[in-house]
Amino acid sequence: MADQSNPSFSLSAWLRGNWPILLVLAALALVPTFAAATDNPFLIRLFTRAVIFSIVAVALNFVLGYGGLVSLMHSGLFGVGAYTVAILAFHDYEATKFLGLFAGTDNLAISMPLAFLCAMGVAALTGIISLRTSGTYFIMITLAFNQMLYYFFVALQQYGGEDGLQVLANLHFADFNITKRTTFYYVAVGVLTATIFVFARLVQSRFGIILRATSQNERRVVALGIPPLRYKLMAFAISGAVTGLAGALWASGQAFVSPSDLSWVRAGDYVVMAVLGGMGRVWGPVLGAILFVLLEAYLPSWTQFWQLPFGIVVVLIVVYLRGGLVDVLGLTRSKSASNTEGGHA
Amino acid sequence: MTPILSVNNLYKRFSGLVATNDLSLNVMPGETHALIGPNGAGKTTLIAQLQGELAPDSGTISFKGRDITQEPPHRRSQLGMARSFQITSIFPQFTALANVSLAVQAQQGHGFKFWRDAWRDPALNGPAMEALATIGLDHRAQIVAEDLSHGERRQLELAMALAMKPSLLLLDEPMAGMGRQDGQRMTRILSGLKKDYAILIVEHDMDAVFALADRVSVLVAGSMIATGEPQSIRTDAAVKAAYLGHRS
Amino acid sequence: MTLSLFIEQSLNGVQLGVQLFLMSAGLTLVFGIMNLINLAHGSLYMAGAFFAAMFIKITGNFLLAIALAIPCTAIMGILMELIVLRRFYARGHLDQVLVTFGLILIFNDLVRMVWGVVPVPMPVPALLSGSVEIMDGVLYPAFRLAILSVGLVVALGLYVVVVHTRTGMWIRAGASNRPMASALGVDVQLVFALVFAAGAALAGLAGMMAGPITAVQVGMGEPILILALVVTVIGGIGSIRGAFIAALMIGIVDTFGRVLLPHALGSMVIFMLMALILAWRPKGLFPVHG
Amino acid sequence: QAQQPIKIGFISTMSGPEGVLGRDLSDGFKLALKHANNTFGGRPVQVVYGDDQVKPDVGRQVVDKMLESDKVQIVTGINFSNVLLAVLKPVLDAGAFYISTNAGPSIVAGRQCHPRFFAAAFQNDQNYEGMGQYLREKGYKKIYLMAPNYPAGKDMLTGVKRYYKGDVAGEVYTTMGQLDYSAEIAQIRAAKPDAVLVFYPGGMGINFVKQYAQAGLKDQIPLYAGAAVVDQTILPALGDAALGMYTGALWSEYLDNAANKRFAADFEKEYNRIPSPYAALAYDTGRMMQAAIDSIGGKIEDKVAFQKAMENVKFESVRGNFKFNTNHFPIQDYYLTKIEKDEKGRLVAKLQQKIMSDLTDAYSGDCKMAAQ
């Protein structure tokens, strides 16, 4: 996949420092086989959830771990993507027009890019305002925008309000039926792989470096002649767009969306996944998302008081693994190689 | 010859304190202009207004013949103005080399490149290494900036300003925190740069000031009380009393 | 809206604001001033209410119960600081968020184990159960007036301690540069532990005062935490004066927003206010330099 | 030869503030199993419990696991309509039955009714329809309605207005989970209605009723609630603030029938507390499943037979009078209760009178039940 015209990004060099992601992706690819072997098709659904959350966590980490922007509106952006697909499908199913203007569609080849763009638009618009703040103020202003999006969708009675909206249309991607469980799972894993690769390159590009520099010392960036706002805005929009895409996948996979997908608690969960997994690596959040989803799914079946062990696991990880789960693998960026993403040192 | 930088009737007040008081100043191309004055006289405040971080209350600043009073800081840097900070301002988690590369990148002005690996880009690292070498910090290129000693960080600060290849360097106490040896070397480096750059330097190290400056201006309580050749300033009684003391 | 209704609603707004401040006071201390984001602050709030409810059941006396419950929450705070949070002052905000998120889960389940899932009773003390006629035909619950006065006292006390005492300076100095404060002879560890205990006690007190008018149940701390964070941020992190004014502002805007605006807007009004204020002043109303 | 167990997935809210609902629902259901010696139709019953955390997507995932890992045949237990709506499609698509212990959203009663969906408890509007009737009979000219802003809240108030025909002085929707109601209460005082009727389940009910009483309004303007608000899940916490309040009910522990007496007594013995309507309706659901499965000799794999058995189920309901309508929603009676203290000094909802008999829901006409 490496870009031949540009020999200076070496995929093999990057992978030398990031090999565990290959194992993780390979393991993810084997899930359907394992599920079939153990006659437990639920595993595929569970991992579909983990993979979609991973995409969000990776996208969030781009602004969080590299841009220092703790966003609590990623669940809102996710919801924008999800509702875009669901509302278009709704109008297609009901054969009505959106705002009386244009017809809906059950073709994901149209609605997914739209979800991507809508989320990007919302991220960009809110970013113009929120990115003027920083630190905790940024956390809170994104929380505010998230709540506005949340109540916006709650207020849309036509689309089910608080009860949410079922996707009754048969979704398809152009001429392909991708909503079959295993196919859909591989699609999601494919999107995750592409997301990781794209962000891995982004963070090492000139653009990515400016973003990282801005998070360390914005004043100096300005003095160097770089206007930071537009870089942060671009990063936020990209992150939001990918999150919206994940939301679109979610709506197609679940065939159901509801405002609770936009709740700030879920936004907090994404942050937890990213930090838990490790923000020092582009793919670290994948580990966090998988662990999070597995704990959430299996702990409750062991004990009614499942939040207690969950909480203890989280606390222990933060206390003892400073770089998140990637720390277990000894892969926290060492100081002297901290700006190399492990590609070369 | 027209001045590269000209400041006219600049005013800046902080609640109850006039930090810049009807100040006018010219810097000629290729000139090294030193700005001295007691602590709290308003030197850093002036630099911040020139660079655009602070907005003046009134007055104008023009650079290369163009009124930049309203321009944002990044525009001024793009026009060729570079500043080094009195209180070290670097990117603590990047290596020394990466710090300087970023300055090179800013100067080249292609921030929206999303795909190329910038860490391996010789177009960035080459000039960056050069700037580090000029300052004498090349042997520490791969050290993360927060692990550098105070003096080394000061050197890095300067290397970043140089890497921007500016036409006007605003240096706020570049010698502060540098050891004697390094300070002297810095003086040599700066005098080597003199031909290519116009420099406005704020410095309390009088050896450096008198070795470098073509002209010296003295700022007291926000007002310019004297401007002139180094020699005439050194012997000015008012300046001695307000600033230099007896030893110098 | 008639004049007397307007006055009554304004009073409601102010009262809600002061109550919000009471909830935010501990957070302002620990997060605003000590710079530790403690999401489990809501858990301390919950613990305060549960302790007080328990002691009311045992002693039957509201004041006595509060006097017993405050030290209990303070001790809980100290233990939390000692065992876990102490290691996190020097860490980034994100690590703090994560660890205290874990603590929330732990505390919620512990409370569920001890007290069960059914909300527990917490009656208004008999002395304050009536209403006071504050003007012609306008009755106001006496307990709400009590909350109002406790909140004002706490606001004043906090202001004096933090802004005008040496301990206050030590807290702020320790928070901004811990090694330097230590090198000047301040036992930052001890000061912080005490401040944390005080923050916990204030959180608990807020929970106790809210108990008689709201449900004392598992998870009661989380919605409050969000409001308290909103207050702290609007006011400017670290500013007590800011937090107080922001709390009043939110109380009044929320009260009138709920009765005057269409519902879809009314539920968002606090968040719109916050977004507007931060868009206008990115560091809150009363930014603290630093 | 050992019989294959019948597998049931029981999912409701176990954690968080609403965990009390899941606890009562599952306790009631467990008591029904106990009374059935854990056998339905001669086969052992195996129940898998799950927690939806009031999040539709979590509920969805729990249900997927139950269907696909545990291979359950019946799903039940959900208390919130939005969670129910999120899981319904996968349950029914998988060929399993859904038998609701609690939520009964209107859409499933009407357009989207389904052969394998049964609402054993109620259609949401039913909780309030009787109250509308009562308020009308009582002769109130002007009432004030309040509910949280979500579809169930709207359903409830729709239910009231279907039977109450007088003036509505105010119809106020508040935010879910709202804590402070002083502003709304001041508005009520100013509007001077004859009566106030609210739908505030869970913690919101505690907040509202306490604050209403503290504002001194309780003695001036009577406060009513429909079924599923002021009950044993919050009464202990409410305390005297609730005394004297009238509330609607589809069931009361004071209903005089043998099944109910046995249930109320055994529940108190087993769990050491008075049962709530949640527990009672979940118990009823369990008993109903048992009766239906018994009648087909445990052959639940024959889905058509099981559906017919459910439609015509005969069992002794704790509600006394119970049968299914054509849309698989109940036809049942509606009662009025009053909050008083019992002989042990505990707050209870004492039965006052029957308000309506054979109450059906308003949506059955929209239901075109497809053949299976």
Added chain:
Amino acid sequence: MLLDMRNIEAGYGHARVLFGLSLTIGEGEVVTLIGRNGMGKTTTVRTIMGMVRAERGEIHLAGERIEKLPSHSIARLGLGLVPEGRQIFPNLSVRENLLMAGIDRSWGAERWTFDRVIDFFPRLGERMSNSGTQLSGGEQQMLAIGRALMTNPRLLILDEATEGLAPVIREEIWARLKALKGSGLSILVIDKELEALCELADRHYVVEKGEIAWAGTTAELMANPAIHETYLGV
């Protein structure tokens, strides 16, 4: 002996900076640390203050072992630090920066009080309610010195304390330090103004790569130009 450091090894994380460094400061003595950038002067000072932990070696203050004590206890034993880079508390006003550090005690000499510090730096008096960040660089430096004096130390440690100060002020500070020395205060000073140091100090240590490369009295230093060339590059 007031302070006695023996064979100290210390560093940051895995990076060792000091390799068996030893030095002493006598009662009432003024001692300097000199050497090029990055050689370990500041690290030495931080180790004395307990801000960097000594991994090996001993530090004695007036006979008491202090290398394991927490910073604040060491400070309370009478060490006052003017740190490199000023380290003013930005969220405290000038007044508060001074007051927070005040320790009311005396080691024989006259006690420093808030008023005395303000007399010493009148400039600070004029900026009393400014917050730490609203000061000029030099004003911050004055504040850092004043703050250390407020602790009424018996050993004052100045790490580049004259950085960024105007020549007149520097001159005045050297004069004041001389007076303080006269009153019996011990001083450890790091500075680049060698002439001033030679006028003030009794003894000097040259730090090179974490070790003491040369030690001697002022007279010896003056008499040995080779030192300047090798270690200081003058």
